[in-house]
Amino acid sequence: MTAPTNNDASYEHLDIRLENQTAWVTMNRPDSLNALNRKLVEELRDFFVGLYWRRDVRVVVLRGAGKAFCAGLDLKERSNSEGGRSIGAGLTAQRRISEIVIAMRRCPQPIIACVDGAAAGGGFALMLASDVRVCTPRLKANAAFIRIGLTACDIGVSYFLPRMVGSSVAAEYMLTGRFFTAQRAYELGMVSQIVEAEELEPVAQALVDDMLHATPLGLRLTKECLNHAIDAQGLEAAIAMEDRNQILASSDGDFQEGVRAFLEKRRPVYENRES
Incomplete structure (x- = not known):
């Protein structure tokens, strides 16, 4: 705890x-x-x-x-x-x-x-x-x-x-x-x-x-993008935010662990914690 x-x-x-x-x-x-x-x-x-x-x-x-x-x-x-x-x-x-x-x-x-x-x-x-x-x-x-x-x-x-x-x-x-x-x-x-x-x-x-299956960064960026998409001026504005978030998430150190856990059918163990 x-x-x-x-x-x-x-x-x-x-x-x-x-x-x-x-x-x-x-x-x-x-x-x-x-x-x-x-x-x-x-x-x-x-x-x-x-x-x-x-x-x-x-x-x-x-x-x-x-x-x-x-x-x-x-x-x-x-x-x-x-x-x-x-x-x-x-x-x-x-x-x-x-x-x-x-x-x-x-x-x-x-x-x-x-x-x-x-x-x-x-x-x-x-x-x-x-x-x-x-x-x-x-x-x-x-x-x-x-x-x-x-x-x-x-x-x-x-x-x-x-x-x-x-x-x-x-x-x-x-x-x-x-x-x-x-x-x-x-x-x-x-x-x-x-x-x-x-x-x-x-x-x-x-x-x-x-x-909690999501990476810490992926979870935060998903909430952020959902909030912005509600007020987005159109599809292209929402997709621009989605594209940016996917690149950020895939560049994060936890991304590979998420993929491994999915393939190995286990819960992920994320270690790339932010201070």
Whole structure:
């Protein structure tokens, strides 16, 4: 088991287990349905921003403790702290939250979201910002912001959702604040699988195991290229990125080990670690 680095051991509401180059990250405020209070926002931002520089973590699994993934912003804390805040201060506070999903997309590690129960508002944004999403039949996900006097365009939802489900469906759910059920999310391709709660960790572990078959460089470049391809101006721009990545990956010291392991029908053992 890898020893915790950075601030992993000192988080209050974020439990992190580092094992076999995988960070199992659990939002741990079950009595509040893992709602995002200021401390949890700070810890999520610190963890995901720091991931960019880490090579001891190759895959991240994100989940919530108890019977919810994340119920969104902690409105009780917000209502107790509201008072003559300037627009500038409000924008700064807003960016403290939205920077989390920017860091999730920027970090080189694939993020697997295990979503059980509520994924509302900010929790919905965390779910959408992940690379692979697996849920239970209890999923209830929505852009809850519009139901509390805000717009539904928050924390990257207006970017992620239309790209996943199309503009008409995104408009329907964002303008109404309606909930996605697990079956609807699966039909639309928002989630990869629907499994019972006790199967979430084994399914995530199987995904992790398959991802770790890739070389460290190949895994990072694949996530990077997927992100750029979503916004690419056309086929040629996407292929230019693919061509560049294939040459980089094939020039890496781990490439030959990957080929040997495939031919010998064994798990690869990569040694070309970056410091």
